[in-house]
Amino acid sequence: MPALSRRERPAKPALTREGIVDAAVRLMESEGLQRVTMRRLAQELDTGAASLYVYVANAYELHAAILDRLLARVDLAPAPDWREGLHRVLRSYADLLFAHPSLARSALSLRPNGPNYLALVDTLLGLLAAGRVPAVQAAWGVDYLLQTATATAAEHAVDTKRDAEAEWQQLSDTLASASADDYPHLHQRAADLVSGTPSERSYWAVDMLINGIIATPTPH
Amino acid sequence: MPALSRRERPAKPALTREGIVDAAVRLMESEGLQRVTMRRLAQELDTGAASLYVYVANAYELHAAILDRLLARVDLAPAPDWREGLHRVLRSYADLLFAHPSLARSALSLRPNGPNYLALVDTLLGLLAAGRVPAVQAAWGVDYLLQTATATAAEHAVDTKRDAEAEWQQLSDTLASASADDYPHLHQRAADLVSGTPSERSYWAVDMLINGIIATPTPH
């Protein structure tokens, strides 16, 4: 007595990588990323968790796939000034990741390579070209521009509950109490290490990277 | 009939954060990081997994603590040239993380703040000071020097099994097949995006960051 296959029902089409990611994004928007577990997602698709592994290697890859969908929302609109354009695009990208830091974590390991990610890279390359940055430097540099933004978002991937405030305060204390004998430079510049707002630092970081990319020729 | 408490035995001292991390490092060196699970570690200490949570917030924090111990091995020896010194220290740091990429992952989120990490930061600050880099720029820059090294290591945190070779080849293919219409810049510079050896790119990245830090004044 074979049970009626669930795949038969027309309303629930056969499993597809596309369909799985669709459902994952939908689930994320309705219940939050933390609810997007293999089991919950499978339930949504009226199947078992194991079935998903045919189309998705693991949970990280699923997250990366979700991220690529979200990347469609990055603002790639042209800007009058190329440098300002880089700031805008990267801030838009960072804002997206900050909203879902655990996606950033996955993105670090399994770099996405979907169409939206390619479009993002392409736009960055275009902006650097507009700034007359030599080709190879620009190509290498794009990696680090994105990596820095991604890593900064990933840093906030734990405990949205526990204030970043508290953690930051603790770092500040650790630095302030650093012995001048053991850590002379640290002691002297403790204040500088924690100065500035996150947004000031991010903006500076992008400028810093651009300047570095321009100033540093690649070998051969 | 109260069972004899395991804490009584003199050979196994009462639980301590120090002792837990010690055991974790020992376990890592004998059986590999992947074997350092809460249960296995508890077994090593002749207790239950739940007991560890009194001293360690979660598995990530444990990893971060292990990393700080390992950080003692980073080569902080003074170098004749400050710039070369930065290269050496950061390569030493990166080598360490490459040996245990999952530690790098943890380090990204829960930045370590143990003595060895502080010594590392202090050394970097000293080298930048030797290069006459303005104080605040140096302070902000150190964060990104370390973040880049950490993130680069973290990127390799999945599947040491599956060749990075294969993944890289796939990326290369994706880029090569990128439509010239949809992704003009990407198409044009596909070769540059994957050129260079990892070590060439890392070296370039450090130079690039140093140049950027020097060239970019902080606000106020």
Place this chain on the structure above:
DNA sequence: TGTTCGTTACGAACATGTTCGTTATGGTCG
């Protein structure tokens, strides 16, 4: 039409991280 075979789906099982309520321990107070 009946059989074979590769693929897809899936239930059950295992290892892990984490939490909860309970128990034991050792010191303190009456």
Place this chain on the structure above:
DNA sequence: CGACCATAACGAACATGTTCGTAACGAACA
């Protein structure tokens, strides 16, 4: 000396990621 109590330790339970062996399916083929 005996009752009490804060804290450490723990066993059991739960949710999750992942794997394995098996069953259903459908297409190619005899």
